[in-house]
Amino acid sequence: AQKITQTQPGMFVQEKEAVTLDCTYDTSDPSYGLFWYKQPSSGEMIFLIYQGSYDQQNATEGRYSLNFQKARKSANLVISASQLGDSAMYFCAMREGDSSYKLIFGSGTRLLVRP
């Protein structure tokens, strides 16, 4: 079974509007962390935001916020006031509290911001 599911292969958003990128996860570990990374066309992976499983509040970082719904096992990324530079691939990832310490990635969502 997929541990991280991103159901939107591609999305469009109008400049200055908000957009939500979906991410659902599957784990039985009570301790886990959820990450979002941005990958622009140049290829590098840029860390955006982190949410811990025990965090009571949704994480926010500037225009990025994470809509964390623990019971639904979802961790959607919300980008407010989209900019042309937000056009990129976005990956949701999870780290569980086991010994491997690895990040498990979803398949990604390609976001295109229209002027």
Added chain:
Amino acid sequence: EAQVTQNPRYLITVTGKKLTVTCSQNMNHEYMSWYRQDPGLGLRQIYYSMNVEVTDKGDVPEGYKVSRKEKRNFPLILESPSPNQTSLYFCASSFVLPSVSTEAFFGQGTRLTVV
């Protein structure tokens, strides 16, 4: 500047010709890992290392080798590359503590083509 450096950025090689992709980090991170990124699959872990001389297989280790002789370096070795190893490769590093919340820093990526 804190960074993970991979070399080369681009590589085209022929089937069976041994190659090494280097990875170096300057943040004194204990944990280092290699991922490959393929369309529709996200990033998948190849190998990881929790510290010097400690390495272990990730999800897709076949055809790859790694070594961790020094804390800062974690080279990826393809002894006999095949076309199905054509991919975008990322090296990443992080501290082991404080466990799941630790952000992973990624290298710039190495685009490998095996013909």
